[in-house]
Amino acid sequence: MNVRTAFVAAPLLILAYGLIRIADGFDGERGPGLAWTTGHLAFLAALVLFVPIFREMRRMLGGTPLATAGLVIGVAGLACAGTQFVIDIVVGFMAADHAGMGVLFDQVKAVPGVQLAVYDAGPFLFYAAQLMLVTHLAARRLVKAWTPLLVLLDLALPIIDRDFIPVGALLLLVSFLPLARRSAPAPRHIPVHA
Known part of the structure; x- marks a missing residue:
């Protein structure tokens, strides 16, 4: 997948997560089940696409130290947010019902450092990097x-x-x-004939 596609696909996958999340709550509870897993997989896929998005934003900014810091902060946040979504998926598979998910989440969050790194502060690095890089792009009039x-x-x-x-x-x-329109086009592969 080229980076132009990533700029469009990532928000669409987040949209899918949000809509599935709403639908999952129609019965008054969210998870476990197909909707829980599908929605979380959609968001996890969006997070993966942010790696090339952040790299492309850095490239557009000429690889400045600030842009590089945004990339590093963003990838750290992606790792934390991604870990959260993987945990959510695993808990959804392990629990028999919503109450069982709560018990498992309590066990996970009781591990020292997990609450802060995976749920409270860590994922916010991902969001801060988005805002930081886009603000830098706006300041450079890109x-x-x-x-x-x-x-x-x-x-x-x-x-x-x-x-x-x-x-x-x-x-x-x-x-x-x-x-997406400003990003570098995917390199074209020219076949080599023998």
Whole structure:
């Protein structure tokens, strides 16, 4: 998958997660089950796509020290957020019901450092890096000045209510479309004839 596609696919996968999450809650509980697992796999796939996205943003910024710091912070945050989603998927498979998931989550979060690194502070590095890199791109006039505002709204809406994740994902898609157009095209492979 080329980076142009990643700029579009990542927000769409987050949108899918948000919609599946809402549907999963129709019975009053979220998880375990197919919706829980599918939604979390969608978000996990989006996180994987942010690695080339962050690298491309760094490239667009000329590899400046600030852009490199954004990349490093972003990848660290991706690792923490990715770990959280893997744990969520495993707990969903191990638990017989929603109450059982709560017991397993309590056990995981009781491990020293896990709560802070995987649930509280670590994933916020991913979001901070997004905002940092997009703001740097706007300061260099590589994207519109309103782009960081859309990314900030995308990050803030789920804090207000997680049911706003789909709205935030659409805002992220709008903010990423100009980046997709600006990103380097995938290299073309020219066949070699013998």
